[in-house]
Amino acid sequence: MKKIIITTLIILLMPFKTSALEIEKMYVDAEIEIGGGLNVKTLIKVSKNNEPLKYNIYLKNKSLKEFTGKQEDFEESLIYNATFAKLTKAGELKDEEYFNKLYESDFEKNVTFFEELKEEEQEKDDLKYHIITLNSDKNETIYYLEYKVMNVLVEHTDSAEFYYKLFKNFNYDIKEIKILTHLPSKSELFKVWAHGNRDWKVNKDVGNQKVLLEKENFKKDEQIELRILYDKDIFAVNINIDKKTNMEALPIITKIEDARLKNTNTQNLLKHSLVVLSTLLIVSIIAFIINKIIKKIKKTQKVKQKV
Numbered sequence: 001m002k003k004i005i006i007t008t009l010i011i012l013l014m015p016f017k018t019s020a021l022e023i024e025k026m027y028v029d030a031e032i033e034i035g036g037g038l039n040v041k042t043l044i045k046v047s048k049n050n051e052p053l054k055y056n057i058y059l060k061n062k063s064l065k066e067f068t069g070k071q072e073d074f075e076e077s078l079i080y081n082a083t084f085a086k087l088t089k090a091g092e093l094k095d096e097e098y099f100n101k102l103y104e105s106d107f108e109k110n111v112t113f114f115e116e117l118k119e120e121e122q123e124k125d126d127l128k129y130h131i132i133t134l135n136s137d138k139n140e141t142i143y144y145l146e147y148k149v150m151n152v153l154v155e156h157t158d159s160a161e162f163y164y165k166l167f168k169n170f171n172y173d174i175k176e177i178k179i180l181t182h183l184p185s186k187s188e189l190f191k192v193w194a195h196g197n198r199d200w201k202v203n204k205d206v207g208n209q210k211v212l213l214e215k216e217n218f219k220k221d222e223q224i225e226l227r228i229l230y231d232k233d234i235f236a237v238n239i240n241i242d243k244k245t246n247m248e249a250l251p252i253i254t255k256i257e258d259a260r261l262k263n264t265n266t267q268n269l270l271k272h273s274l275v276v277l278s279t280l281l282i283v284s285i286i287a288f289i290i291n292k293i294i295k296k297i298k299k300t301q302k303v304k305q306k307v
Contacts, residue, residue, distance in 0.1 A: 022047045025176040029102050032162050032183050032228070035237040036153040038082075041102050042145040043093060049141055053134040056122070057085045057149065058168040063126035067245060074252050079243065080163050082152045085130035087119045089146035092136060099142065111144050127169065153235055156249035159189055160235035165225040167218075174218040179226075183209040187230040189250075193257045196224035229253060 024045040060081030067079035091113035118133040201214040
């Protein structure tokens with residue numbers, strides 16, 4: 001009886017794994033609008049779908065300082081905060097063949113749209129998010145979302161700027177993610193910088209004003225942000241004075257990003273040097289130990305020969 005009680009207690013106290021929702025792949029199409037917003041279409045392939053998907057959109061950091069025109073303000077300040085987000089469509093994709101075919105004429109015919117849309121705003125540690133809740137009774141499904149993030153763009157006297165954290169503190173790991181960001185029309189100026197884990201692949205299509213970001217095994221504690229400078233004439237409808245710096249930003253931002261790149265390259269070089277030094281040290285220690293063993297064996301053999 002005592003053994004049965006002990007066994008039962010062990011089973012109850014043992015940690016057990018639940019089959020949590022997993023995101024197999026995600027495709028994000030983000031179009032920068034002429035009115036200062038971001039129009040986003042997203043496809044999310046989910047497996048082990050045993051709970052609602054809580055898709056969180058980063059909006060703002062309320063703890064940042066006001067923009068005053070200093071160089072540091074072009075790195076982080078309230079001017080780069082979005083104001084709010086709005087879900088316009090949500091549903092389930094019927095045929096995975098249409099996963100990357102958002103602009104096919106019959107794409108929406110292959111989507112079963114939800115009648116009820118669930119969304120709310122949430123704050124945590126001065127960070128504000130827009131949360132979209134999706135639910136399906138299927139074990140594996142592909143969700144489709146269409147939403148707008150408002151007042152993302154910033155206007156300077158020499159350029160327009162898109163500088164936004166596409167993902168920050170996301171609720172899930174993602175096995176494979178692709179993010180395509182593009183302008184609404186051609187631009188003579190098209191400078192691009194991406195900040196995130198160094199294993200992101202960044203492909204810039206200058207001719208078509210597109211940037212494709214790709215990554216495998218995206219972790220939810222990572223972030224990815226994108227900065228694009230382009231012709232201010234494309235940002236044609238800016239009625240928000242809080243999003244105007246009245247400054248020439250191109251030389252300042254280029255200087256900031258060049259310094260960031262140099263710092264990143266230096267850190268990568270240091271990491272590489274540490275790896276090389278560590279490897280050499282390990283090899284040296286192993287060689288030293290082997291040499292000691294060989295000498296000991298030779299010494300033992302000589303003693304035996306004398307005997």
